[in-house]
Amino acid sequence: MTSPTARIVAAGYDRLADAYLDRFGLSAVRQRWLNRLAAALPKKGGRVLDLGCGAGIPVARDLAMLGHYVIGIDGSPEQIARARRNVPGACFAVADMCDVRFERATFDAVGAFYSISHVVAAKQPKLIAHVAEWLRPGGVFVASFGAGPAGEWTGEWLGAEMFFSHAGEAASLAQLRDAGLVVRESAVERQDNEEIDFLWIAAVKPQG
Template sequence: MTDDQDRPRAAAAFDALGAEYEKAFAGSREHRHSLEWLLARLAPGSRVLDVGSGTGRPTAETLADAGHEVLGIDVSPVMVELAARQVPAATFRCADVRDVPLEDGSFDAVCVYFSLLQLDRREQTDLVRRLVRLLRPEGYLVLATVPLDVEGVDAAFMGQPVRVTSFPAQELVALAEDAGLEVLAEEASMFTPAHPDARPEPHLFLHCRRTGQPRMG
């Protein structure tokens, strides 16, 4: 399946889930801890990019409520509509983040919570490198994923068909470091979404700071 075919497939899955996704993941203490980690380091009025912003909760809402300027980008029109209604203090755009013109060095932080899994490994690597370039020097990037050694696997996520690609934890850390990030903290856990079709899944949160430019290669 080509990338152009994968994009609407990913959007359709999350359109179908809508608010159910927010309910299923509302109990993630690790996600809340990750946001607290970021909030403790951001200067007042920081500009934050939320990649794969979903319904706007908890990420965009938590950051906007703390007085930060949040831009959320998501491929799902249903998610973006929900987010705009639920978090009016933030700005949301329905788009693939790879297609949105954004200025290098224009964000104090970037959040990437579970939004890489629909991309293949080369696309994930390229996107993380681009997101690092969007950060100001010493800016923060928080990345969460399901750390599995899988590539292009067709699966069901909360009853919806998805194609999943990920990296094992050690390779994800190496990807972040090669992109010009210093990994300041890691948190690994098991989490079961509150949904009848959900299964326990490993979660990994990387809390990083931009220290340089992506390495060549």
């Protein structure tokens, strides 16, 4: 069952579907970390899960153009409708990322760009554990987490009600390790399209 906070996020992104892409469609920071994910994939034919895919731009679009099979998940029906139009070569579904299930070792990579910060901090460890299960050995997880003091916030954002939550950088990194992932890169970076910092990580599921 979808949680109250997940419903807030989904309804907010329904309302902001076009405005969000106009405001945040371009980011050099996101592109650098997307490039790290793409570099870890086979030349073609990789299987990638895009958690919180939004309208499919740029993550699902760029990966599909490189010849990879992309599955995008988002709680917003309006965002998914746009993703299906924008990236017809990928597969998209309306779903709560905390509830969706996949077989073990399904994906070569999982990306979560600006989406985990909408998940209640107490639920993030279980989500990360699921990501670790879904990855194939040697698979990569590239994601952003909230930075700064841990906490939760609900309020007006870009003209719609929205929810954000994070556990803090040290706790997020510990949760990745607890899930059996090895963090290869991590950095707190200021966004180039808004005055906010995110913790970015690239983690690998060990072989064997």
